Amino acid sequence: MPRTPSICHLIQWPEQSEASDTYSVIDPAHLKPVASVPDMDTPDVKQAISLAHTAQKHWARKTARERATVLHKWYQLCMHNQSDLAKIMTIECGKPLAESMGEVAYGSSFLRWFAEEASRAYGDVIPENAKGRRLLAIKQPVGVVAAITPWNFPNAMIARKVAPAIAAGCSIIVKPSAETPLSALAMAYLGEEAGLPPGVFNVVTASKGSAKRIGNEMTENALVRKITFTGSTAVGKLLSKQAASTMKKVSMELGGNAPFIVFDDADIDAAVTGCIASKFRNTGQTCVCANRVFVHSKIYDTFAAKLSAKIREMEVGHGLEPGNQFGPLITSDAFDKVVRHVEDAVGKGAKVLLGGKPHGLGGNFYEPTVLTGVTNEMLLAREETFGPVAGLIRFETESEVTKAANDTPFGLAAYFYTKDAGRIFRLSEALEYGIVGVNEGIVSTEVAPFGGIKESGLGREGSKYGMDDYMEIKYICIGGIKETLDA
C-alpha cells in the first residue's frame, strides 16, 4: 500500500505502512509503553507536503461558510468525545484528567472560534489616490502550512494553529512532539469524521531523533509557505533561520520566564490561588507558568506560609486517578532539570519551605516545592524551570520589581496582584511582555491574542488577529476607469 500521511491513512498506518519503523509512546507516570506509532522521516514529510499542496488548491476554493461548517462539526465531535480525548492526553503526557478535560475544551474552542472568524476575513476598499483607479486589498490563504508542536498541550497547541489555518483556506502538516502523537492522531481522526478532505490536515509522527530532519524539510521545502512553531526558544531560532532560506512567513510561540508579582496591597488569598493556578498547572510545565514569584517584603512570610499550606493539601499521582492535582514530569531530562535548579538555589542560599526533593512515587515524580530566599541570580530565576517549584523573591518597591521583572530576554506572560488602580495601568504598560494578567493567574482564551515579544516569539494566536498569520494581503489596483457616466 502507498504511504499516505493524510489523516485517515495515518490512523491505520501500522498495517498500511511500507516502512517498519515505529517507536513507543511512553506513559510518563508508569514509564511504560502504551502505543507504538510510525517513526516517519524526510520522504514522508515530502509526500505529506505534496498532498497538502494539491489539497490546498481545492480547499481554498470552498466558500468561507463551507470551511466553517466542517470546523463547527469538528468542534462538536471533539466535545462529544471530550473524555476519550482527555484520557488519551493524560496517558501520554501525564497531566491530571481534570486538566486534560479542560484542555480539550480549550483546544476545541479554537475550532469554534475560527469557524466563526472564517466569514470575517474582510479586506478593504481603499480611497483611490488618482482619478481612473480603484484600489482594493484582499486577504488570501498563505498556502501550505507546516506546524511543529510541543508535548505540554498536546491538543490545544495543535488546535490553535490548525483552526485558523483551515479557516483561512490553508492546508497544514503537523509534527506533534515525539512524546504526544496520540492526541494529534485522535484529533485528525475526528477531523476526518467532520468532513475534512484528505490532505488538508496531515499528521507526521516522528521520534525525537527524526525531529531535526523533519524540521529541515518543513522549513526548506519551497511548497511550504508558512512555518508555525510552539516550543523552546533555541529550536525556534533554528527553525526561523532555516525558514529564511525560502522566505516563509513565520510564527513562533517560544519560551517564557514569567514574573508573578504580589504587592503588599493585594488580596493575598486571591494571589495564592492565582499563583497555584499559574505556577503549578500541568505540574509547572506550561510556557506561561509563573517562573519568578516576586513578593513584597511586608507580606512575604504570610504569602509563603499560605502558599505552602495550600499546596501541601494537594495530591500527587497518576493523572487518571481521581483527586490527583500533580502528575509526573514528562521525561527524565525534565526531572533532572528541576533537580538541578533546586540544588543550585539551595546551594546559593535558598531555603526549602515545602518539598525540595524527588517524590516517593519515584520515576519522573517530583515533590511540589516552595523555596524562599530566592534571588535573580539563581538558575531558577534565569531559566524556565518547567516543573513544580515556586521560588519566592523578596522586593521592596514598584520600580525595583519592574526592573527585575523585565530583566530577561523573554517576554511571554507576566502577572501581578494589586488593588491600586493607577498601578494596574502603569505596570501593565511597563512590563515588557505580550500577555499581562492582573489579579488573574489563568488568562488564556480563544477570544484574546496569545503570543510573546523579545525572545518569546513572533505572531499572535487566537482572537480576531489569529487568522492574519495564515493570510497574505494582496493589493489590487484597477486602472483605466472612465469617471464620467455613459463615457
Ligand code: ADP
Ligand atoms: P521541549 O523541550 O519543550 O520539548 P522543543 O523545542 O525541544 O521543546 O520541542 C518542541 C517541538 O520541536 C517538538 O515537537 C520537538 O520534536 C521539535 N523539535 C525539537 N528539535 C527540533 C529541530 N531541531 N527541528 C525541528 N523540530 C524540532
